[in-house]
Amino acid sequence: MKDEAIIKVENLGKIFRVNQGWAISKQEKKDIVALDAINFKINKGEFVALLGPNGAGKSTLIKILIGVLAYNAGKVEVMGIEPLNNREKIIGRLGIVFGQRSRMWHDLPVSDSFELTKKLYGNSNKEWEEWLIENIGVQDLLGRQVKKLSLGEKMRCELVNTLLYNPDLIFLDEPTIGLDVVSKQRIREALMILHKQGKTILLTSHDTGDIEKLCQRVMVINHGKLAIDLTMEKFMKLNDDMEIRVKLKNKLITLPKIKLEMNLVSDYEVVVTVKRKVLTETMKVIFDNFEVADLDFSAERVEKILMDLYKNEG
Template identity: 45%
Template sequence: MISLESVTKTFVLRKKAGVLRRARSELDAVREISFTVEPGEFVGYLGPNGAGKSTTIKMLTGILTASSGRIRVAGLDPSRKRTELARRLGVVFGQRTTLWWDLPLRDSFTLIRHLYKVEQGLFRERLDELTELLELAPFLDTPVRQLSLGQRMRGDLTAALLHRPELLVLDEPTIGLDVVSKATVRDFLARVNREEGTTILLTTHDLGDIERLCRRVMVIDHGVLAFDGGLDALRATAEADRTLIVDLARPGPAPEPPGVRLIRREGPRLWFALPPNVNPATVIAEVTRTHEVLDLALREPDIEDVVTRLYTNTRIEPGVAR
């Protein structure tokens, strides 16, 4: 569905270097990136601000042209076949809407039907289906400007899926949403991927989205692909600490097993950080040998900690101005 081969995007920068002079330099926003996404995959695309995520998305959708390399989306060159690709692609930008601000939501969908040339019967069937799944019925006749952020996001998702695209590209789709709205959007996206086989590429800073939705994760940092694999492999690569939670029978001096550190205490409940090279079984045996224990729990590292550590461990210098 998506294929990038040694793709680089270079921007020309001009800075004031005197009263009448400007210095010219170049910056690689994306450098020699290669990856493929197969039909039906749900892939998370992560990276800090300025890493190159948005540049990649814009090249995939034909908004930007690569400086070098080869891009194919659904078998098409996005920069040369942008109109044809648009009929097979759905895009949602969390901070920008594709809906008409002053029109009722229903009228926005009608205009989008004409843009994508969707047959009237198919449009009605698809709109009814999406309206039920995303619970849009109560505000179909509400002007977009009066919708809450969560309602507007559901409207944007509907607009992106009305023409049944093969590929859905999402840029921060849950940004600013409350817990209930996030859950609704996540459940919907999982269902679209599972039941319709829609390929989804998700960029987000909300790592809860990644943990709940994505089976594969790519991490980009300073324009270079730093990781591509599953969540378990990501955790193993970053080697973040695990957490051992111990409930003692009674408050007292904390155990001091070798190789770990006490990071938190609330009465008889203790939290220990276990480095990747420490065997949890050894620590548990030592704790239970010296103290009466009511309960134990071992937690894998949070994905947010893992990604933060990955950024730190694989820090790549930004593209050098030249």
């Protein structure tokens, strides 16, 4: 079971043909290469991050995988099935949340959408439903009209709505976009549990906190190409620099003569840049040489790696 591929993509290519400029009468067409010779496999139970700058091709890839968008080249298999021409065979086994789009009925109470979803996709189970409602925390929202929910409440309901039929493979495109920290945390916790239950999850998010806390594998798409496909551990090693902000008890006139890469950012603050693997030794040097009032560690590791990557690839 363990190495069973749930998604297989070979040499996938997608070109959008669009009108050039706004003079439709001229009918000049331009090709946008949205995906270019993409290859990867995702096994059952993996939790994969799909990252990349705006316009990289992430949503295009997800749309192809769920069978709502045609492609121009290559092979795609989802749970052993070609999705585009067999959408009805797989749709009931896919969980889909697009952060900016809703699959619920705007004017109806949340519970009506849930009932409809269960009718459409079947496969529901009372115990599972209760578990979802409790763990994603939507008990108090069931009677509320969808359009009157806050963003965070709505997203939690979307998640329950798509998980009701207990899909094996879950696609999440920006599920925490615009959410406050509490809503975000609830969604993250639910995703962690789903992963432990053996679900396969593909997550696109601009929130690098989501990625770092949840995913074991990182795929980065840039300009339609798969630029990186690594385990989280290896991905993190792409940048092992760390910044330590040292706040000082006393005003500092000059930096001590020690072998550390550091900057005096104010009279009372020094920023030390250090490799993670020598963090412990460095802490000792810092305490030996400074009157430390407070410390702060940079936490934007994933962001730094991505920034370097996007810069280098133009």
